[in-house]
Amino acid sequence: MGARVLIVEDEPMQSSILVDCMHLWGYTASVAGNCKAALALLAGPPPDLVVMDIVLGDGKGRSVYWAMRADPGWSSVPVVFTTGLPEPDTWKEMQGISALVLRKPFHISDLRLSIVSALSLAKARRPQRRAKVAAS
16 A cells, blocks of 8 residues: 555544545545644654644644654654645744645645655655665
C-alpha cells in the first residue's frame, strides 16, 4: 500500500472526506480529532505525511507542528496545513513554519497535488540526510 497519512482534523465531515480521498489515492489514513490526540501519537511510529487543520477544537495545529519538529522520529515528516482562516490570520499562524497550506474550501485536485509534492520533496531529501549521518 502507499504512504501512511495522519489527518489531524476536528470536523468529522471534513475528516471523513479526507480519509476517503486518501484511500481512493492508495494511501493508508489514520485520524486524530484534536491536538491532544495528535500529540499522543508522537510516542509511536511516524506517518509519511500529516494533513492538519491550523485551528482545532482544543488548540492550534502549529503546537502539534512544533512538537513534531522537536521529536527526532517525527522531525522530518512533511505537513500540509488546511485552513478556513482569512489570509492575514493564516500568515500570522504560519510564521516560522515551513509547510504547504491549502485554504478551505479547496479543490480535491489541489489536495492531491499538495500531498504528492510534499511526499516527493520528503523522499528527495532522505538520501541527503542519510549521507550527512554517514559522514559524521
